Amino acid sequence: MELQAVGQTLETDDGVQQSGALRSRLMVLTSDKGWPYSWNLKGVESTRDCYLNxxxxxxxxxxxxxxxxxxxxxxxxxxxxxxxxxxxxxxxxxxxxxxxxxxxxxxxxxxxxxxxxxxxxxxxxxxxxxxxxxxxxxxxxxxxxxxxxxxxxxxxxxxxxxxxxxxxxxxxxxxxxxxxxxxxxxxxxxxxxxxxxxxxxxxxxxxxxPEENDVRAMCIWMKRNRPCRSKRDTGRR
Missing domain, CATH: 3.40.50 (Rossmann fold)
Known part of the structure; x- marks a missing residue:
C-alpha cells in the first residue's frame, strides 16, 4: 500500500502557521487489491484509491x-x-x-x-x-x-x-x-x-x-494520468 499527498494548504495550528509550514490538503491511500467497500459491487472494478481528508x-x-x-x-x-x-x-x-x-x-x-x-x-x-x-x-x-x-x-x-x-x-x-x-x-x-x-x-x-479544496485535490489526483489537451484541441484560440 502507498500513501501519497495531493495538494497543500496552510495548517490551522498556531505553531505551524508561525513557521509558515504547509500541510497536505488530501492524502491518497492506494492498494493494488482495492478496498473492501468496492469488493462486493458486481460488474464494478475494485477501487484502488482511498481519499483521506x-x-x-x-x-x-x-x-x-x-x-x-x-x-x-x-x-x-x-x-x-x-x-x-x-x-x-x-x-x-x-x-x-x-x-x-x-x-x-x-x-x-x-x-x-x-x-x-x-x-x-x-x-x-x-x-x-x-x-x-x-x-x-x-x-x-x-x-x-x-x-x-x-x-x-x-x-x-x-x-x-x-x-x-x-x-x-x-x-x-x-x-x-x-x-x-x-x-x-x-x-x-x-x-x-x-x-x-x-x-x-x-x-x-x-x-x-468534504470542503471545496478537498474535492479539487481529489479531481487533480484522478486526472493526473490524462494527457493534456492543447488549445487547438479544445477549440480555443
Whole structure:
C-alpha cells in the first residue's frame, strides 16, 4: 500500500502557521487489491484509491484514543472499549473512505495488543488474523459472529468495523461481543443505525462533507494520468 499527498494548504495550528509550514490538503491511500467497500459491487472494478481528508483522520483519532485507553496499564480487566456510529452527511451518504482507512490503521496497530480485525460489509464478512497474516471470508455458515465470539471467549482482543452497505441491515444483536471495540459506518438514515445505537449506548460521530479544496485535490489526483489537451484541441484560440 502507498500513501501519497495531493495538494497543500496552510495548517490551522498556531505553531505551524508561525513557521509558515504547509500541510497536505488530501492524502491518497492506494492498494493494488482495492478496498473492501468496492469488493462486493458486481460488474464494478475494485477501487484502488482511498481519499483521506482531515475529517477521516479525525474519526481515526477518536478510535485510536479508545484503543490507547483500552490498552493502558491503569485500566481494569473489565474495561470495555467504546461503541461508535459514524454517520454520513445528508445528500452524500456514508463515508466509504473512513471505513477503509480505519481498516488500514487497525491492521497496522500493535499486533500483540490488537491481533484481530473483523470487517462486515453487505453479505460478506472478513476476519483478519494479524498474527498469522491471513484473512478469512465468511458468507453464511459458519457465521463470522460465532467465530469472533469463540476468539473473544479465548481472550483474544480485536476490533469490528460494520459497514452498512445494504438498506435496513443493522448489525446483528450479538455484536460486539466481549473484548471487542466496534464502529458502524452508516448513511444518515436513522433506520440504518438507531436501534443498535440505543441498545449499545453507542457514541455518534457525524462526519462533515468534504470542503471545496478537498474535492479539487481529489479531481487533480484522478486526472493526473490524462494527457493534456492543447488549445487547438479544445477549440480555443
Amino acid at each position: 482531515c475529517e477521516v483522520e479525525r474519526v481515526w483519532q477518536i478510535v485510536k484514543g479508545d484503543l490507547t485507553e483500552w490498552f493502558s496499564s491503569h485500566r481494569g480487566t473489565y474495561f470495555t472499549p467504546g461503541r461508535h456510529v459514524l454517520i454520513g452527511t445528508a445528500g452524500i451518504g456514508k463515508s466509504m473512505n473512513a471505513g477503509s482507512y480505519l481498516l488500514y490503521q487497525l491492521l497496522h496497530y500493535d499486533v500483540e495488543q490488537l491481533p484481530m480485525v473483523a470487517y462486515f460489509i453487505g453479505s460478506q464478512s472478513f476476519l483478519f488474523d494479524k498474527i498469522t497474516k491471513t484473512v478469512s471470508l465468511y458468507m453464511d455458515d459458519p457465521r463470522i459472529e460465532d467465530v469472533v465470539n469463540i476468539f473473544s471467549l479465548r481472550g483474544v482482543k480485536g476490533y469490528i468495523i460494520y459497514d452498512v452497505a445494504l438498506a435496513s441491515r443493522q448489525p446483528p444483536a450479538g455484536l460486539p461481543c466481549k473484548g471487542r471495540g466496534m464502529i458502524v459506518v452508516t448513511p444518515p438514515d436513522k433506520n440504518e443505525y438507531e436501534r443498535w445505537t440505543k441498545k449499545m449506548d453507542a457514541i455518534e460521530i457525524v462526519i462533515d462533507c
